[in-house]
Amino acid sequence: DIQMTQSPSSLSASVGDRVTITCRASQSISSYLNWYQQKPGKAPKLLIYATSSLQSGVPSRFSGSGSGTELTLTISSLQPEDFVTYYCQQSYTTPYTFGQGTKLEIK
């Protein structure tokens, strides 16, 4: 199985800050890396697919980059509604695997 190591597990930041979340894969996953946002009690929502493509309707402050085994999600200017949990997921091969999640907290 491909292991996805997501860091940090939690992050304190302020509204307006720029933050980056990283996922490291245990082997190359090409561009098959997706990012999801999950609000408490809700289903995950797709933000970024195929490493860097913005899902329709997602604000442009969200972006993804990277290749191979190190991939990142950047939020350019945090808004109050962004302080929730984020997961990466590799879909290069089954079994699909998710990172452990990053919880964004207000500083």
Next chain:
Amino acid sequence: QITLKESGPTLVKPTQTLTLTCTFSGFSLSTSGVVVGWIRQPPGKALEWLALIYWNDDKRYSPSLKSRVTITKDTSKNQVVLTMTNMDPVDTATYYCAHRRSSLGSGNAFDIWGQGTVVTVSS
């Protein structure tokens, strides 16, 4: 517009078999390229992928659960069914079904999710 909704029991006893149904609209599982998956999330924990079913009835399972999980589809009813045998309290989780993108460059991402259904395993 694609929608999915999970249904099934909220409480099952240890050793029982869980059957969950995903009823969807806005696409057909008889259309080439369409894929539906199941993912679960124990309380306070991360997401865990369980299974996929393809339009051509191909199936993929999590190796850790392969002996216990079966995924099937009923194209005429627009449903996907997940069956999990020998349930244990550690299987307590919210279970989601999701539509998977399959076009070139799509990243095979789960783009539309159901609302989830909470399953508790307890005697």
